[in-house]
Amino acid sequence: MSAPPESQILALVDAAAAADGVGPLSEHALLALRNGAPGRTVVEDGVVVGYAHLDPATEEESAAAELVVHPEHRRRGHGRALLRGLLQDAAPLRVWAHGDLPAAAALAASEGMERVRVLFQMRRPAAEPLPAPDIADGVTLRTFVPGQDEEEWLKVNAAAFAHHPEQGAWTLDDVRAREREGWFDPAGFFLAERDGRIAGFHWTKVHPDGLGEVYVVGVDPSAQGLGLGRALTLAGLHHLRDRGVPQILLYVDESNAAAVRLYRSLGFSPHTVDVMYGS
Known part of the structure; x- marks a missing residue:
């Protein structure tokens, strides 16, 4: 199966940012996407509705990931499916939740994950x-x-x-x-x-x-x-x-x-x- 077009994933990212008030992916993940790095996706009717970026483990750090689900396709298990797929690919795993949104916290807790780092944005x-x-x-x-x-x-x-x-x-x-x-x-x-x-x-x-x-x-x-x-x-x-x-x-x-x-x-x-x- 061919990779979903980058434009679909970027549209998904923009929709999530507009709905949540915070960007779902870091600059690092977006750069990787624009430079052709592979990612895990959820597709419905030929359209990308979920996306996850994974940085493999290194000698210094365990694997790290970021994920996003389109606002109109949430509460259907897509986020959990992406997270469980990431956990199968790379464990132990660290996952960023940008904005500390309640839904992300609830998903992480339900999968047995704990807060390990907090990053402030200050202005x-x-x-x-x-x-x-x-x-x-x-x-x-x-x-x-x-x-x-x-x-x-x-x-x-x-x-x-x-x-x-x-x-x-x-x-x-x-x-x-x-x-x-x-x-x-x-x-x-x-x-x-x-x-x-x-x-x-x-x-x-x-x-x-x-x-x-x-x-x-x-x-x-x-x-x-x-x-x-x-x-x-x-x-x-x-x-x-x-x-x-x-x-x-x-x-x-x-x-x-x-x-x-x-x-x-x-x-x-x-x-x-x-x-x-x-x-």
């Missing part, structure tokens, strides 16, 4: 006052140069997120895939350099709907204690404000208390919650 109005970045002595800021900085950035990213394989395991292909996206803008990708080497970074993003995002901020462990995380965050916030975005969002783990405190001090407050359930 701040872009127009609110911002302090100027305080750059440490010996540190300079510049923007990313495509075709030049990828390899060194990947090394710093891996070191900064050594205990966060979901981010730290990025490859050159992952970077290239994002560089091909319409939102990619090197003018909003800030690098802190110290002694001629990248010591930290803040990659920003402007979404098609106009929202700005603190896409990822990282500091090399050797440069911790210089205030680079706050300085880089502020540099990116100023950039996004100057772009005219109305609001700025970011994602941060509930367990990362230091980062949550930093972002609260910069005017961010919780907006939505994503939950990961584990089998």
